[in-house]
Amino acid sequence: MADETATMDDAQGGIRPPPRASDRVRVIYRHRLPVRIMHWINAICLLVLLGSGLQIFNAHPALYWGQKSTFDKPLLAMGARRDAHEQWRGVTTVGSHTFDTTGVFGISDTGGRQMMRGFPSWMTIPGPQWLSMGRRWHFFFAWLFVINGFCFAAYALTGKHFRKDLLPTKTDWHGIGRSIVDHALLRHPKGEAAARYNVLQKLTYLIVIFGFGPLIVLMGLAMSPRMDSVLGWLVDLVGGRQSARTIHFILAWAFVAFFIIHIFEVLVSGAGNELRSIVTGRFAIHEENNDEQ
Amino acid sequence: MSSDRRRFLRNALTIAGVGLLAGCDRLSQTEWVPDVLGKAETLSHAVQRALTRNALAREYNEADISPVFRANGSTNPQTPEYLSLAKNDFRDYRLTVGGLVAHPLSFSLEQLRALPPRTQITRHDCVEGWSVIGKWKGVQLSRVLELAKPRGNARYVVFRCFDRMDDGGLDGGTPYYESIGFDDAYHPQTLLAYELNGKPLPIENGAPLRARIERQLGYKQAKYISAVELVASLDDIGDGNGGYWEDQGYEWYAGI
Numbered sequence: 001m002a003d004e005t006a007t008m009d010d011a012q013g014g015i016r017p018p019p020r021a022s023d024r025v026r027v028i029y030r031h032r033l034p035v036r037i038m039h040w041i042n043a044i045c046l047l048v049l050l051g052s053g054l055q056i057f058n059a060h061p062a063l064y065w066g067q068k069s070t071f072d073k074p075l076l077a078m079g080a081r082r083d084a085h086e087q088w089r090g091v092t093t094v095g096s097h098t099f100d101t102t103g104v105f106g107i108s109d110t111g112g113r114q115m116m117r118g119f120p121s122w123m124t125i126p127g128p129q130w131l132s133m134g135r136r137w138h139f140f141f142a143w144l145f146v147i148n149g150f151c152f153a154a155y156a157l158t159g160k161h162f163r164k165d166l167l168p169t170k171t172d173w174h175g176i177g178r179s180i181v182d183h184a185l186l187r188h189p190k191g192e193a194a195a196r197y198n199v200l201q202k203l204t205y206l207i208v209i210f211g212f213g214p215l216i217v218l219m220g221l222a223m224s225p226r227m228d229s230v231l232g233w234l235v236d237l238v239g240g241r242q243s244a245r246t247i248h249f250i251l252a253w254a255f256v257a258f259f260i261i262h263i264f265e266v267l268v269s270g271a272g273n274e275l276r277s278i279v280t281g282r283f284a285i286h287e288e289n290n291d292e293q
Numbered sequence: 294m295s296s297d298r299r300r301f302l303r304n305a306l307t308i309a310g311v312g313l314l315a316g317c318d319r320l321s322q323t324e325w326v327p328d329v330l331g332k333a334e335t336l337s338h339a340v341q342r343a344l345t346r347n348a349l350a351r352e353y354n355e356a357d358i359s360p361v362f363r364a365n366g367s368t369n370p371q372t373p374e375y376l377s378l379a380k381n382d383f384r385d386y387r388l389t390v391g392g393l394v395a396h397p398l399s400f401s402l403e404q405l406r407a408l409p410p411r412t413q414i415t416r417h418d419c420v421e422g423w424s425v426i427g428k429w430k431g432v433q434l435s436r437v438l439e440l441a442k443p444r445g446n447a448r449y450v451v452f453r454c455f456d457r458m459d460d461g462g463l464d465g466g467t468p469y470y471e472s473i474g475f476d477d478a479y480h481p482q483t484l485l486a487y488e489l490n491g492k493p494l495p496i497e498n499g500a501p502l503r504a505r506i507e508r509q510l511g512y513k514q515a516k517y518i519s520a521v522e523l524v525a526s527l528d529d530i531g532d533g534n535g536g537y538w539e540d541q542g543y544e545w546y547a548g549i
Binding site: 044048056059060062067069123126128131136137139140142143224225228230241245263272 | 327
């Protein structure tokens with residue numbers, strides 16, 4: 001990233017409005033090929049893991065805390081019940097609160113029929129209730145996610161990517177307050193600063209890649225009865241196997257939250273340019289040239 | 294960025310997402326994709342076996358026992374053979390141990406109880422995601438196998454069961470069966486259990502005898518066992534995948 005292998009006028013017409021005469025547009029090589037490949041493998045993995053994970057969740061759409069399931073006291077449960085007019089309603093229970101979630105959670109449309117299910121079919125892989133197939137997708141892509149993750153960690157830590165691009169510098173830390181304000185006002189770095197990740201971006205990537213990633217895999221492994229014969233300490237640390245399942249579920253939604261913010265930031269900071277840089281590596285920098293007038 | 298481009302990107306993302314889901318549905322219907330996805334089972338099995346070897350499943354305290362041990366799958370077999378055994382409190386029950394063994398054997402419940410027992414409080418994890426904890430008492434499968442002496446070409450232990458799973462057919466359904474490899478068969482916590490929580494095994498939990506393979510999921514814990522059979526290959530049993538649920542597409546290695 002930020003390797004200036006090319007400085008040229010913006011040859012790609014249509015990327016952004018024509019620059020003003022006083023501006024100079026420079027195209028830099030922002031994302032190296034291995035990072036781009038691993039980014040997209042990871043994106044596919046996360047989508048499949050989420051869809052198939054929700055399919056697996058739907059086999060028993062309830063969450064608990066502890067070693068075992070306390071069926072009468074779930075943390076979260078999706079189900080269905082008949083209302084006073086004998087109509088089926090989808091009901092979601094969170095702790096002691098109950099919500100009518102007909103059409104989304106508990107009862108939803110599957111292939112033109114109202115079905116009793118946790119998450120709706122448009123969110124699950126496969127769409128219809130099919131636990132064994134969901135497990136096949138999930139475990140295959142879980143391995144791909146883990147192998148891809150190890151490859152990224154090896155690449156980032158042995159090369160310069162981690163130290164040079166991801167680790168916040170002293171200057172970064174000093175500017176964190178300003179970066180928070182900038183993000184809140186949707187102000188994005190311009191010129192040379194746009195070539196680097198900003199400090200909040202660095203911290204988010206570090207937390208998601210080296211925090212959420214390993215943690216969600218560990219919580220998945222803590223659900224495995226075979227692995228629990230050697231991971232007992234971890235299972236106990238988080239409060240039990242059902243706690244691990246709950247944390248795994250919460251982390252999955254933490255990834256979704258990251259995804260939404262990630263896409264939002266891409267949209268507001270120049271979707272065409274950002275998208276091109278993660279596909280081809282090339283990223284255009286718009287510089288305001290006040291001093292050369 | 295122009296609003297046109299923003300709309301284009303949003304649509305592209307939606308199409309990509311919906312397309313991915315629909316694509317996964319169609320791929321699930323092919324033969325080769327589930328086969329390729331299923332290769333992960335071999336990898337999971339090999340890696341988990343190497344990492345855990347013969348380690349014991351976690352054992353719990355009396356205080357951890359679930360108030361009700363939830364029953365799943367068959368909970369009340371209706372085959373004439375089973376009903377007549379149940380009527381007599383399983384006094385006429387015989388467990389046969391056969392197949393590739395030097396000494397085919399047959400045990401009454403009394404004879405099984407006379408063998409040195411093992412008691413363990415363990416967690417039962419259903420493939421659906423829930424867990425319950427119960428106290429099992431039974432005879433280690435390894436003891437029974439040592440008496441029967443498996444032949445050198447035996448590779449799997451098959452559990453034949455009394456219960457039949459309703460498949461809509463008129464023949465009363467498909468017989469339940471399960472199978473495990475020798476590493477699990479000789480694991481110290483692998484039991485032929487006849488007691489749950491200090492009482493004779495209730496019918497809904499698999500009376501008179503069920504398997505406990507503590508490092509695998511619930512569907513491996515065959516209930517209503519009528520026979521233990523040693524075989525060299527699983528190909529000729531059921532649909533050849535090693536168990537009733539395996540024949541429905543679930544993994545034979547249910548350690549995850």
